[in-house]
Amino acid sequence: MVPDGPGVAGSPRPVAGLLLTGGASRRMGFDKASLVVGGTPLAVRLGGVLAAVASPALEVGPGRSSLEAVSEEPAGGGPLVALVAGAVALRSRGVAGPVIVVACDMPHLTEQALAVLAAWPGDGSVVPIIGGAAQPLAARWSPADLASAARLVADGVRSMKALLALATPQTADERAWPPGAAARAFADVDVPADLVSLGLPAEHGEGSGAPSAQASRAAPGRNGGVA
Secondary structure (H helix, E strand, O other), rough: OOOOOOOOOOOOOEEEEEOOOOOOOOOOOOOOHHEEEEEHHHHHHHHHHHOOOOOHHHEEEEOOOOOOOEOOOOOOHHHHHHHHHHHHHHHHHHOOOOEEEEEEOOOOHHHHHHHHOOOOOOOEEEEEEEEEEEEOOEEEOOHHHHHHHHHHHHHOOOHHHHHHHHHHOEEOOEEEEOOOHHHHHOOOOOOOOOOHHOOOOOOOOOOOOOOOOOOOOOOOOOOOOOO
């Protein structure tokens, strides 16, 4: 579905952001957060992209970006657990609106791509559909769906597919972006061959960019809900 004139020209409503950096990156063979893109570790780059359209923006993970970092429990519990932990942290900071969530595996994601999600009409969830596949980890999630995610985690569910099945998001296909822009912006990397297909060298640092001196860690209660 494409809204009438989504654009980013107006004054979008406030939207918060979460960058998920706690993945194990086993198939890649090194921490994807440390992948160097244009001379910058991917986590640092994506943290800047997210912070340009979302405030507050937090990292959920070990502190690979320059964003304030919070921890999921258990660490490495998967993206659904991380999403809930980040949502709890945002709610504790007074955030009551939708949240853009970004996984740390999209080297070419842009501020312009996320701005479309931020400015999408209404306060509901919006999930891009790129090449026929849903992108729930480069999406905007509503407070109601974040609460559903918390209930799933409390019940022991760990799959983002379960949240997609439970939620009723609007979908944004390639028509919501300039021709060809979405396929590049939302292309993710999971294995070394993906880097080759995007023309990226497998250059990476030890870990990633150092966390900022102001980064703090907050571990929400186990399976905490979203207010």
